[in-house]
Amino acid sequence: MSVAIIGAGAFGTALAVSLASKGPVTLWGRDTGWAAARENPRLPGVALPPALHVTGRLDQIAAETVLLALPAQVLGGFLAEHGARFDRRNLVSCAKGIDLATLTGPSALIAAACPHATVAVLTGPSFAADIARGLPTALTLACADAGAAEALQRQLSTATLRLYRTTDMAGAELGGALKNIIAIAAGAAIGAGYGDSARASIVTRGFAEMLRLATALGARPETLPGLSGLGDLVLTCTSEQSRNFRYGLALGAGRDFAAGTTVEGAATARAVTRLAERLGIEMPISNLVAGLAQGSIAMEHALDFLLNRPLKEE
Ligand SMILES: NC(=O)C1=CN([C@@H]2O[C@H](COP(=O)(O)OP(=O)(O)OC[C@H]3O[C@@H](n4cnc5c(N)ncnc54)[C@H](O)[C@@H]3O)[C@@H](O)[C@H]2O)C=CC1
Numbered sequence: 001m002s003v004a005i006i007g008a009g010a011f012g013t014a015l016a017v018s019l020a021s022k023g024p025v026t027l028w029g030r031d032t033g034w035a036a037a038r039e040n041p042r043l044p045g046v047a048l049p050p051a052l053h054v055t056g057r058l059d060q061i062a063a064e065t066v067l068l069a070l071p072a073q074v075l076g077g078f079l080a081e082h083g084a085r086f087d088r089r090n091l092v093s094c095a096k097g098i099d100l101a102t103l104t105g106p107s108a109l110i111a112a113a114c115p116h117a118t119v120a121v122l123t124g125p126s127f128a129a130d131i132a133r134g135l136p137t138a139l140t141l142a143c144a145d146a147g148a149a150e151a152l153q154r155q156l157s158t159a160t161l162r163l164y165r166t167t168d169m170a171g172a173e174l175g176g177a178l179k180n181i182i183a184i185a186a187g188a189a190i191g192a193g194y195g196d197s198a199r200a201s202i203v204t205r206g207f208a209e210m211l212r213l214a215t216a217l218g219a220r221p222e223t224l225p226g227l228s229g230l231g232d233l234v235l236t237c238t239s240e241q242s243r244n245f246r247y248g249l250a251l252g253a254g255r256d257f258a259a260g261t262t263v264e265g266a267a268t269a270r271a272v273t274r275l276a277e278r279l280g281i282e283m284p285i286s287n288l289v290a291g292l293a294q295g296s297i298a299m300e301h302a303l304d305f306l307l308n309r310p311l312k313e314e
């Protein structure tokens with residue numbers, strides 16, 4: 001089975017580099033002016049291997065398995081324009097977010113645009129730079145069809161990228177989307193100088209929020225403590241390699257943050273606030289992050305927002 005990747009950002013490029021160790025891979029990007037230099041400025045210091053073909057032409061994407069590594073908020077627009085050409089293939093979502101326009105995850109967007117495709121999700125704790133450098137990484141491959149999950153697991157594992165499989169698409173996808181919100185909150189706590197104890201509370205209570213919403217949306221509870229949920233939550237809340245964490249640091253410290261950086265948790269927090277309201281689920285950390293990201297809550301009121309709530313059982 002041949003592989004192609006849509007989206008030549010940091011993650012798409014890193015996956016392409018890793019998969020090119022096993023055979024030819026095609027990577028499609030919107031802007032490919034950098035391709036002749038064999039180095040993507042979104043992934044500096046990584047030489048693209050000869051087996052990796054970069055193209056700006058979608059008609060060159062003939063692979064049976066296509067990984068969609070676009071940010072969650074642009075995926076819907078891309079699929080509306082180009083989805084039809086990818087139907088009847090294996091389509092693997094690599095985005096970690098919830099679409100604000102539809103309040104659904106990337107896999108539902110793909111399934112709606114490509115009703116005859118086999119849809120899967122690739123997620124878990126992994127920084128693009130780590131994957132591209134061949135550092136050992138473990139991810140989750142989720143597909144509702146157990147046979148397809150096994151085939152994709154084999155196809156997309158490499159010598160340094162170890163994939164575990166599950167049929168719980170909702171659980172895997174929601175874990176990856178929701179952890180970004182909590183990472184912003186953890187970063188804000190550190191940026192504001194609230195300390196490591198505060199961060200530990202946010203990670204733990206944030207995980208409780210993730211579990212509450214994900215199970216209400218059909219996830220299996222046992223999926224959330226896995227790589228795609230807890231694993232990625234720990235990574236993203238503790239490393240300055242994470243853009244969501246760094247964005248939170250800037251919010252907490254009252255500093256500007258580089259415009260144009262992909263920070264999935266900001267829009268996803270707004271989507272989650274709406275979903276939680278609809279479902280009648282309490283999500284205080286997500287609501288706070290949505291408010292901070294939109295500017296409707298000021299950082300100096302963040303503590304009041306979380307601490308001045310009625311005391312409750314854990
Ligand atoms: N960077 C990382 O370490 C990881 C990222 N991810 C996920 O992968 C997804 C993509 O993130 P990154 O690659 O890191 O982002 P990025 O910011 O490095 O790249 C985004 C890419 O999307 C392209 N793009 C933006 N709008 C577009 C449009 N309308 N049509 C076509 N292309 C468009 C940009 O040109 C850029 O190449 C996100 O959901 C992220 O959460 C998942 C795991 C690790």
Ligand SMILES: O=C(CO)COP(=O)(O)O
Nearest residue numbers: 124125126127242243244
């Ligand atoms: O999802 C990631 C690590 O698993 C990447 O995190 P950021 O998008 O916060 O950089």
